[in-house]
Amino acid sequence: MKACCDNHINPEKAKNLLSLNGLNRTKTKVEILVELSKSKTPLSASEIHQHLGSESCDISTVFRTINQFKEKGLVKELNLGEEFFRYEVTSSGPGHDHHHHHHVRCRDCGDIKLIEKCDIAIFEKMISKLGYQKMEHHLEFTGICSQCS
């Protein structure tokens, strides 16, 4: 599997994105956006916190910031069968296209790889070519039901 597309956001772009989404251009927001975009795999809140280093913001600020990013659609929350969520950048702004994709996670070592095409049959072939065994998949849909829309 090839590495994740380069979604890297530098501080300049981060500030732009924040403004475009009506968010304040604070140091913390810029750092979190940059950090998330640098990662090849989705990060948990606590990983983001660690990556920023102890001198940086509080973990509660990481959560608050991520929640704002989620509301703006800047990041996507992922369930990879763990006890916590992971997050990835969904939009990197002009010049950075985000494409629909999914992940494979090893239930043993936790390694996470990206898979790019969205079709189960193709997916399973690709993943077994990667050497994965005992594959399981979790396909769940959400939407707004007729009563609610």
Place this chain on the structure above:
Amino acid sequence: MKACCDNHINPEKAKNLLSLNGLNRTKTKVEILVELSKSKTPLSASEIHQHLGSESCDISTVFRTINQFKEKGLVKELNLGEEFFRYEVTSSGPGHDHHHHHHVRCRDCGDIKLIEKCDIAIFEKMISKLGYQKMEHHLEFTGICSQCS
């Protein structure tokens, strides 16, 4: 969408299943298995606990029991984009076939419906026929990677 297949397990069958899987036939285990099998939708640990009533076992026992069921493959743990897991019976023993399926959950009211066929294109058509809008799906794989197997 049709209702879930009838996976109902009565206390007799529950005891059988427990023995078959090398688990003790305790009142609590029987109750939880029966309760889970009665539900049309997957239940969370706390829902199971509530359904059993206040006079029943402790929530910690629900978790311990579910974990044993998971290990034995009697129940499956599901991620429906919530902050907690849900569980469903995977095997109802002889005479009860469990089939591979997925779910749709309304992001607004939380209602969960069963979808039976495992193909994304078919799924999305079926779900939009149900009146769902703004559909999103989460397809994630797990497996054992080549280094671990």
Place this chain on the structure above:
DNA sequence: ATGGATGCAAATGATTTGCATGAAG
């Protein structure tokens, strides 16, 4: 009897919230 099962309380981990202070527009 003996090991597994359970209740209860305390511990853990992820996530959220209240409040007082500091920074962005």
Place this chain on the structure above:
DNA sequence: CTTCATGCAAATCATTTGCATCCAT
């Protein structure tokens, strides 16, 4: 200035664990 952002501590919520006791085999 005035709103929003942040740190810190405390609160929640889901889940786990330790320990003493009780039940299934």
